[in-house]
Amino acid sequence: MSTQYTLSRRARGLTSSAIREILKVTERPEVISFAGGLPSPATFPVERMREATDRVLREAPQAALQYGPTEGLTPLREWIAARLSRDGVSIPASRVLVTTGSQQGLDLLGKVLIDEGSKVLVETPSYLGALQAFSLFEPQFASLPSDEHGIVTDALTPEQLAGARFLYCLPNFQNPTGRRMSLERRKALVALAAQAGVPLVEDDPYGELSYGGEALPSLLSMNPDGVIYMGSFSKVLAPGLRLGYVVAPEEVLGKMVQAKQAADLHTPSFSQRIVYETVQDGFIDRHIPTIRTLYGQQCEHMLAALEREFPAQVKWNRPEGGMFIWVELPEGIDSGALLAKAVERNVAFVPGAPFYATEPRKNTLRLSFVTVPGEKIDAGVKILGELLKAEIAALPASA
Template sequence: MNNQITLSQRALALTSSAIREILKVTERPEVISFAGGLPSGSTFPVERMRAATNKVLDEAPQAALQYGPTEGYLPLREWVAARLARNGAPVSAANVLIVTGSQQGLDLLGKTLVDEGSKVLVETPSYLGALQSFSLFRPAFVGMPSDEDGIDTDALTPELLAGARFMYCLPNFQNPTGKRLPLERRKELVAKALAAGVPVVEDDPYGELSYNGELLPSLLSLNPEGGIYMGSFSKVLAPGLRLGYVVAPEPLYSKLVQAKQATDLHTPSFTQRIVYETLQDDFLETHIPTIRDLYGSQCQLMLSALEQYFPPEAQWTRPEGGMFIWVTLPKGIDTTQLLAKAIAQNVAFVPGAPFYANDPQINTLRLSFVTVPAARIEAGMKILGALVKAEIDALPSAVAA
């Protein structure tokens, strides 16, 4: 065959995820990986889900294995709406769309909200998967400045907001920085967005993972009529389920449903029913605290190792929840080059540059701690700290100062 395949401009613009490429290296058992944003497999409720699967197959096998509605399994949509209402965001199941992982939610939002050249506001830095997904539709990304508390709401001027299709935010234990937006900033962000007529897309996979159990009001609860909210079962149950949800007002909701119909018809009926049965009897109220305890102790281990092994010139976030720590090194250090040296010593992390829509800060990196045993955290951070010190020592004195 001698057929000529001509790729679309959209396909030509595609690039591989930096994290996925790194994870290929970390499959080697000797590598201590702080790279993947993977939840700990020890938290997966295997027996609970086994029982739920058996119940679904015993009680409704044909329905579970049949096509289903694009919007999703109604009892699960009602469960999502009730949980959000419990946390202060009164929404209806009629506004809940079950999607095949929150990544599909990002894709559908890009399809329905972004034209080429559309102004889209994103955090600095922001979630790599969202940047990748939205980039397919060729927006004009504009960064929202941030500081140690997340988005700097003082910087959300009318000029910055003018003409934006939406702002994309991760207010809770953000990927990649681990920061949580304070309550007063949440109120100010929503007020400014409403005044400018800019929709807020709130991506919230980590909100339940506060180490002390304290939850802050969602942006959706502060703007229930016009907010767009994304949630996921990946971090509180298991990512292999590929199950998430989008909450949106009309007429956006109808367009999201139509875009999903054109994509995959519906999210798997079987998976939705299994998850619904797993969630019964307030299961998450006892399950999520075990995740919080584990991740909190893992985070503290890494913070202690950073204090012990990293030089004083390095700075890092101190998360109160979630799965990530963000490290900033002196300017002049390129963490992509540092990664190559770390991998040579069987340690991996994610360089920070891919998390920036514009003007990447190449002296940053992301560490994930939730899947690494205590002894390997200690060993890996000792190696990485020595490499960082060597990089700083090699800087010209004027830069290092």
């Protein structure tokens, strides 16, 4: 008699990330991939991290290879707290939790803040990884009106905010759109959320990647008690470290610590010590400008290719930082169907529909430019331009 496994209702509802499925295609060497939101390997500080690893294994090998506290390595938490103590706010290390990638932070937030049917507010569109993490806990998503400057705060109503467990947003160079929330919108959003008693979740993996180096105040700095802040070392050091962090009021952080204990006990001690050794002397501030310069050049290269190759009916933004360009196609063109045709010609991107919590717009797509050499950007965009011209030509005359 064969053993019967009965999956839980929650497990039966799980789906794979659209991006991860597309990345399986991009493993073929002939494919020009604008799909993955992968940092450029050219930015990884390999020698610096090799030196840091050697120091850790030479000076504290037993501690680095032993279990550690769930909250994280104390010197690293203190470094994170000090770095976020700017714009007039002081963040204590007691409010910092080191996570196994910022994706774990999203999962822990879902565990401690969402019940089945809970109202969760998100941007339009929003980060697919967050939607996927939160969906496991069966919330009711409410999509907020958004434009090139972020959430349209003038359109937010008390009815939309009422009863929400939290509002999740990426103010800086958002994934997938690359947009940055304006200072005026930040101030308005913090004020409206505080008035309604709704916590804000500020996800900020791209905030350091402003091409010009200009920073806007964090939501956290505007209301430390009303904002849960999430950061990551993936975009400024290396994603393989799987090291992120959450800053939250202590009553929330305490529950996240308990949830993390049940999940993985603690983030690897070895990775934390290597990262601390890498960043503790100010290296990160010397390293980030090289990333900004590279990504800014890559972005300009792709923008020039889009101007040259895409038909006039197609629209896109001009990011001031981050890793993505958001493209809007004429109504009637399904970017999912376009992807299938592009893959036949060895080009990949991410269709926009999965980034919408509600009412997906199929005529959108995301392009990532940071890992693709200039000549391949030119070749890939040219192919996409040819496909789009054919799609537009095939639209009904009234479309």
